[in-house]
Amino acid sequence: MARQDERPAIVLASRDERTLHLVGTELDRRYGRDYAIVRCRPESAHDLLTHLRDDGTQVALVIGATEDDDGIDVLGAVRELHPAAVRIVVVTWGRFDTAERVFDALGAGRIDHYCVRPEHPRDEEFHRLVTESLEDWSLAVGGGFEAVRIIGDPSAAISHTMRDLFTRNHIPIGFHDAHTERGRELLEAAGLVNPALPVVILRYKPEPTVLVAPTFPQIAEAFGLTSPLPADARFDVTVIGAGPAGLAAAVYAASEGLRVLIIERQAVGGQAGTSSRIRNYPGFPQGVTGNRLAFSAFNQAWSFGATFHFMRGARGLRVDGADRVVDLTDGTSVRSSAVVIASGVEYRRLGVPALEELLGRGVFYGASVTEAPAMRGRRVVVVGGGNSAGQAAVHLARFATHVSVLVRGQVAASMSDYLVRELAALATVDLREGVEVTGGGGDGRLEHVLVRDRATGALSREEADGLFALIGSEPMTGWLDGSVARDAQGFVLTGADVPGGSITGPDGTARPPMMLETSVAGVFAVGDVRYGSVKRVASAVGAGAISIQLLHGYLEDLRAVDPH
Incomplete structure (x- = not known):
């Protein structure tokens, strides 16, 4: 029998009458038309959520309250019934004694967000969190407008x-x-x-x-994204790559009046754009999805007048007088006074032929947030011990019945402590160190993997419906052969690491390269592609911003030689 109410549900669980009234009234006023607002007591929440699941009702948000001693416990049990639902705990202003419980729950992954209880109508801070949470839920489950x-x-x-x-x-x-x-x-x-x-x-x-x-x-x-640039188009700076570093460079350059072109071969955000939640980015105490962060920066750069060129990559860099010329994969070229290389890295391959044959059919490189809902009720393997692997495992645990995190070495050496603690708190996650994947297979798609203990050599076979490999990275710098200096692994050398310690400036004299400048004057490198970079989003953004300040100095030197 079809349900009469097809609206997704927002569940508010509390036995505190004031919380039920204040929060419930705000939810009814703002969201009652599009969502079914359901109230219940904490002790009946599990039965209610089970009934909604069996009835085919999607649950978008579940909201608990610290006014109830078991308010957080209710939220911790939501994932098994409604894995995509966002879990929010409401705290009462001034109840600072509940802070430790809330932060512990947030760190352990038992809740997704917290907010202060609305004490008056139209509490926009409360509604901002609810609206953003509903957007995250909608992106996770899909089913909306199909452009x-x-x-x-x-x-x-x-x-x-x-x-x-x-x-x-x-x-x-x-x-x-x-x-x-x-x-x-x-x-x-x-x-x-x-x-x-x-x-x-x-x-x-x-x-x-x-x-x-x-x-x-x-x-x-x-x-309409491949309209050719005018033959005489010339820019102040061409940015290669629209990850965090490239987007930051584009925002600062465009906001300061420079003519900016950004070349991106795939999607905005780079590897960071695939992160389900970045918890240690300054200014976002409850975390932010990589996609939201990247898309906001993209809109910011676009609004300042930056030009984006999608679905093509760089295939060469050369110097033509005062111009830095980037040759593109579509056969065209772009000219600019300066270049910022932010082409990023790609995940290193496992090198297992049997698994490479199943690429896209259960085997994925990167976090692949879009595949997570398809892993509901399945067994998943995450290979890697860095933050990206940890974030992927936490997100996949929302849907999969079991997640094995396989690490070659020691996880503490490469993963942030908050992620280690969150993984340890998840009952469906198994973290194993000192192991590696050596094989696997299946009938048309992944069904199992072979895991070797690196200390004993013992092999074990594990059932797996999905494998997500995040095992380190290789710089995407093959297109720079013969143009700028790189290290043995292909990372771009900048500043004091440039061989010889000097480059030729616009006036033809030798000078030391600036901090982020490469072996070619006016060409800078930022983000993961740069040798010695810190593999964090915040540091990539900072480097992107700094590169533009250095670039201004180069442009001044250039104008001193050629005022035109």
Whole structure:
């Protein structure tokens, strides 16, 4: 029997009458039309959430209160029933004695957020957190507006790549299995019979555009993202890469009136954009998703007038007089006075042929937040011992029945303490040190992995429906061959690390390179691509900002030589 109320639910659990009245009234006024606001006592919350699950009702938020001794405990049990639901605890202003309990719960991953109880109507600080939480929930479960509709084979690697790329670029999509009745209906409605997959339909246009098995450049062209630059286009600075460092450089450069071009081959945010939650970024005490942080910076740079060039990468860098020329993968070139290299890194491969064959079919490199909901009820392996691996494991634990985190060495050597503690507090997470993945396989998709104990050599077979590898990184600098100095691993050398300790300035004389300047004057490197960089988002943002201040000094030297 179909439910009469199809609205998702917001559950408020408390036995404190004032909390029920104040919070419940605010929820009713602001969200009651789109969400079913359900009140209950903490002792009946589990039964209520079970009933909602069995009834097919999605639960977006569950809100508890520190006024109840068991208010936080209620939230800790939500994940097993509604893994995508966001858990918020309401604290009463002035009850500072509850702070330790709240922070401990936040650190252990038993709650997602806390907020101060609204004591008056229109408490916008309260509503801001609720609204952002609802947005996070909506992105996790999907099912909203489908600006782009993809019809394809869910087991194909290209389907995973497309979903991930669109989602990371904040494009609302809907994915439909071509082999289901709904998928066949959509293909028939588009006038297609047994087409090559995937089919991509751009639905936001007055006349929908249908693309059959398109390449990414073809998708970008259909979106209007590949309009060629004018032949005489020239910029003050070209930024290669739209990760945190590149976006910060773009924001500061554009806000200071420089003509800025940003080249991005995939999606804004880089590796940080795939992080489910960054807890140690200053100014976000309850954490921020990498995607939200990156997309906000993208909008900021865009609003200041920066130009973005998507779906192409850099394939070469050369000097032509005062110009730094970047050759692009689409065959074009761009000229600018200076260049900021922020091309980032990519995850190192496992080097296991049997697993490489299953790429996109249960085997993924990176956090792949878009795949997490598909792991509901499944067993997952995360390979890696850094912060990215820890964040991926915490997020996957929302959906998977079991998450094994496999680390070659000691996790404490590379993962922040807050993440180690959060993983230890999750009952469904198993953290194993001194092990490595040596094999695996399955019938068409991943079904198991082989794990070797590095101390004893003993092999074990583990059932696994998903493997997410985050095992270190390699700089994306192959395109710099013959242009700027790099170390043996390919990381760009800057400042005092530049061989010889001097470079040729605009006036033709030798001088020491500036702190973030490479072996080529006017070319700077920031973020993970730089030798010796600190692998943290905040440090990448800081370096991006600093590079623009240094770049101004270079432009002044350039103008002193050639005022034009």
